[in-house]
Amino acid sequence: MKAxxxxxxxxxxxxxxxxxxxxxxxxxxxxxxxxxxxVNPVDFKIRKGELKAHMxxxxxxILGRDVAGEVVRVGLDVTRWKRGDLLMGLVNRSYxxxxxxxxxxxxxxxxxxxxKDAGALPLIxxxxxxxxxxxxxxxxxxxxxxxxAAGSVGRAAVYxxxxxxxxxxxxxxxxxxxxxxxxxxxxxxxxxxDAEIAGLPELDAIADTVGxxxxxxxxxxxxxxxxxxxxxGKPEAPGIDVRAVWAQPDPERLYKLAEDVRDxxxxxxxxxxxxxxxxxEAHKAAEHNxxxxxxxxx
Ligand SMILES: NC(=O)c1ccc[n+]([C@@H]2O[C@H](COP(=O)([O-])OP(=O)(O)OC[C@H]3O[C@@H](n4cnc5c(N)ncnc54)[C@H](OP(=O)(O)O)[C@@H]3O)[C@@H](O)[C@H]2O)c1
Numbered sequence: 001m002k003a004x005x006x007x008x009x010x011x012x013x014x015x016x017x018x019x020x021x022x023x024x025x026x027x028x029x030x031x032x033x034x035x036x037x038x039v040n041p042v043d044f045k046i047r048k049g050e051l052k053a054h055m056x057x058x059x060x061x062i063l064g065r066d067v068a069g070e071v072v073r074v075g076l077d078v079t080r081w082k083r084g085d086l087l088m089g090l091v092n093r094s095y096x097x098x099x100x101x102x103x104x105x106x107x108x109x110x111x112x113x114x115x116k117d118a119g120a121l122p123l124i125x126x127x128x129x130x131x132x133x134x135x136x137x138x139x140x141x142x143x144x145x146x147x148x149a150a151g152s153v154g155r156a157a158v159y160x161x162x163x164x165x166x167x168x169x170x171x172x173x174x175x176x177x178x179x180x181x182x183x184x185x186x187x188x189x190x191x192x193x194d195a196e197i198a199g200l201p202e203l204d205a206i207a208d209t210v211g212x213x214x215x216x217x218x219x220x221x222x223x224x225x226x227x228x229x230x231x232x233g234k235p236e237a238p239g240i241d242v243r244a245v246w247a248q249p250d251p252e253r254l255y256k257l258a259e260d261v262r263d264x265x266x267x268x269x270x271x272x273x274x275x276x277x278x279x280x281e282a283h284k285a286a287e288h289n290x291x292x293x294x295x296x297x298x
Contacts, residue, residue: 009049032069036119064094128156135229140165
């Protein structure tokens with residue numbers, strides 16, 4: 001089969017679209033024909049070697065975390081899926097024509113959701129939900145700031161926090177403010193504007209997808225008893241309850257949120273649909289602010 005392999009760390013030119021052995025499903029796995037996958041920031045962070053310490057890889061490695069695909073084989077112990085089922089999930093090695101994944105990591109693609117779009121959703125929906133539900137654990141009426149709220153994980157986090165009855169402030173770049181008005185948050189604040197940060201109300205929690213200087217600037221607005229959850233590592237915040245969140249497969253939650261995307265209650269913008277073999281161009285576009293998900297079709 002064809003897949004995109006990385007043989008060493010470096011720029012997009014290190015991504016090789018080439019022939020590799022087709023994987024065989026283990027007893028508790030299914031084999032999927034990949035209909036779509038997508039580019040996530042973790043893919044180009046791994047490619048560049050930025051996560052060496054945290055997530056070392058063995059070369060050659062097939063990148064890719066998202067999949068929407070059709071079951072072509074099931075492992076001996078798998079009873080929940082059959083050939084022809086259309087499934088989606090948070091997996092590994094999805095920059096490929098076929099992959100194998102644990103049967104219990106996968107969800108059915110909701111009827112009516114285009115499988116070509118479903119492959120853009122698993123990692124960002126599950127991360128946004130877990131940032132709020134595991135990281136923040138909000139109570140109705142609490143005021144929560146979501147940083148990077150115009151991004152894919154940020155949009156999912158805003159949506160899930162609203163589902164829990166929180167008062168949600170979308171923290172974005174000034175240039176994204178107009179687009180984010182009416183996108184589901186109760187208010188929108190430019191985090192690159194110190195005056196707007198100064199005008200923030202007292203916060204019960206911060207759900208962070210940006211980190212760096214930005215999170216440090218908003219921490220003083222947190223209540224003494226406030227809490228922070230982040231998907232980009234723990235910020236230095238002595239005395240504050242800080243949780244790092246790393247996405248885990250949660251097919252039930254994924255299915256529900258994918259239904260919300262299908263029905264238009266949650267919008268995750270897609271900037272481009274590209275061929276998997278054009279992966280180098282796809283990574284370049286994703287690293288230069290594509291403005292939405294890049295879907296990849298093998
Ligand atoms: N822990 C986990 O399991 C996990 C899982 C998934 C993702 N992540 C991480 O979460 C982060 C977001 O992922 P994503 O898929 O949502 O990426 P994304 O769609 O590119 O979203 C990032 C958003 O943050 C905005 N942003 C960046 N710096 C900002 C700042 N200083 N102030 C305000 N907004 C800012 C970006 O704006 P511009 O486009 O204008 O830069 C963009 O809208 C990435 O670092 C990713 O690696 C972690």
